[in-house]
Amino acid sequence: MATRDVTAGPPAELVEAHAPVALFDRVTLAFDEKVILRDVTFDVRFGHTKIFLGASGAGKSTILKLMLGLLKPDSGTIWVLGQRVDTMTEAQLMRVREHMGMVFQEGALFDSLTVGENVGFKLYEDSDLSLSEVRERVEEVLGFVSLAEHIDKLPSALSGGQRRRVAIARAMITRPKVLLYDEPTTGLDPMTCLSVDTEIVKLRDLQQVTSVLVTHQLRDAFYIASHEARRNGREVELVEASEQKVEEADFVMIREGRVAFEGSAWELRHSKDAYLQTFLS
């Protein structure tokens, strides 16, 4: 249909070295009378991991939706990949979203499509690849999340953890520069949590994906911040992260629509703030 190859990298001007990948400047949003976000300011650096913590209803998912342009702020500005997304039309936003992927809170898989059609959705919709090439790429990506044998099943035939991994596969298939994860491990058992966390670390370190993660499970947040993926021959292994890598994970605590804390894992652990302490314990 269209003539763009969505698996190719973004245009050069979008990836100027060290420019922030995303920037929120005093963003405020209210639904009806209720203020959801108030003066939220932060940036996301290239290759870093931004981890949003907070109670449920704090406004974490709303931040991710703003970043994708699914919602518009009432005031403030939002820049993503060098473009101002808060004033864009839906058609313009589509060009920015090409370089982003989102894993929704409950997966949000299309339940009328098979796993393979879900994962390959973007390629089936809009690329020059032939059907067999798309299928090949889908199998490759499903292999990455160890679900290759489920390619022809419907999402309803999968477990919660498998669905979450399919959602990750769908978000990463076009090799986006930024991946947004909305509570990817909530409601999963510890072993499945670990495998999802591992995927996130692998994508970040092996494919240089800037990661924005929303969670209220601290264990997963600290695991992702403190591990690093390395290629060892054909194998990929997760090791204790270097000091620099640990520094590249920034924690942000959202409380009632405001940024209540911003800093590294170490600063979070050693904070004296009473609310943070209760959240951490």
Next chain:
Amino acid sequence: MSGNWAVEFVKKALLEVQEYVRLCFAAGRAAVSRPFYFRDVMEQIDIIGLGSLTVVLLTGFFTGAVLALQSGMTLDQFGARPFVGRLISASMIKELGPVLTALMLSGRVGSGIAAELGSMVVTEQISALRALGTDPVRKLVVPRVLAGFIMCPILTVVANAVGLLGGWIIALTQLRVASGVYWSSVVEGLYIQDVWMGIIKPFFLGFVIVTIGCHVGLRTSGGTQGVGRATTNAVVASSVVVLIVDFFLTRFLISILF
């Protein structure tokens, strides 16, 4: 106090109408530009058209049959029993065929679309679609609207045909009217204007049913309960609007055709 309530209600209703009109325009624009999801259109034609065939056949048949029974009795008072075909063809093709088919489609298709799109909203599949770079209006609304627009007239013709058939069976078995008399009376009762009216109306009714279903579905909020509410609202709204549109359309068509 009650004044406030009325103002709020009117505001809400106007907002709803504004959003509905906006959706119709967006669908219109998307229908004539690329990308065009041909496969989805065919799939919806299958679901909306063939899926509704049984209910339309049954409705049409029994409506024609009961019309024959009732009008047979009335016509007897004037000794005009042989004209039963005339009455059936006139009322079926001008009015009952289009309206009853549209009401059946409101119940079956309008509710189905609202439920499907509504559950896609509450499970964030619509957001996911947008995040993946696909316009939900193009991908979901346009194929359904086109399918409704194309299939409603076809189903109406089918309903008319089986209605005449049902009337014929009753005329033959209960009223003892000969086949030849019945069918020639059917043809005599039909004017070309009636046929036009019967064909033009269902295009509009099909469009209204599907766009209302899509609009209500896409504006669903409030989880699974919200989906249930949306489904009911879609059926009620599209049934009522079908009857209203039918009235004004009929008035308009009478003024230009006759």
